Amino acid sequence: MVPIIKYTVWAKHPRLNCLVSIDGLVTRLRDGTKAKQFSGGTIQKLQVSIDGVCRGVHQLVAETFLTKTGPIVRHLNDHPQDNWLENLAYGSRKDNARDAALNMLKGNVQIVISKESQSWFFFTLTEAASFLGCTPANLHTYIEVRGSYKECKVEKRAANTNGDT
Numbered sequence: 001m002v003p004i005i006k007y008t009v010w011a012k013h014p015r016l017n018c019l020v021s022i023d024g025l026v027t028r029l030r031d032g033t034k035a036k037q038f039s040g041g042t043i044q045k046l047q048v049s050i051d052g053v054c055r056g057v058h059q060l061v062a063e064t065f066l067t068k069t070g071p072i073v074r075h076l077n078d079h080p081q082d083n084w085l086e087n088l089a090y091g092s093r094k095d096n097a098r099d100a101a102l103n104m105l106k107g108n109v110q111i112v113i114s115k116e117s118q119s120w121f122f123f124t125l126t127e128a129a130s131f132l133g134c135t136p137a138n139l140h141t142y143i144e145v146r147g148s149y150k151e152c153k154v155e156k157r158a159a160n161t162n163g164d165t
Contacts, residue, residue: 008025017030075087113131
């Protein structure tokens with residue numbers, strides 16, 4: 001059996017007193033401790049506190065390794081806790097909305113439709129739209145802008161990759 005060697009690449013953040021890895025780990029330079037990641041806000045993006053400043057891990061990775069080409073950092077697969085360098089890119093809010101629509105069509109996110117005490121789960125925007133009797137484009141608008149369609153609550157979540165629902 002061939003041993004698996006795991007490695008990562010680290011670099012100093014350009015402004016903060018920390019090292020950042022390409023896989024989204026953050027270490028404080030002052031004492032060498034790994035910065036504890038926590039979820040904040042309603043979107044559940046991972047954050048760390050460095051020198052009293054709370055920052056999104058995705059922002060630290062992008063600022064350390066990417067050339068800034070837009071106003072925001074996007075998660076290309078729409079999973080807000082996936083902070084690998086390959087999943088991050090700078091862009092506009094329009095780019096981010098286009099990513100979200102494509103991910104829903106590709107099944108990278110799970111669409112949850114709830115009404116009263118029942119919930120239905122879909123892995124593509126097309127399936128969810130068919131269930132509700134609307135077009136995928138209209139459903140995308142309802143998810144991103146309103147959060148509801150008819151009497152149903154509609155939301156998106158990161159797709160569960162281990163097969164559990």
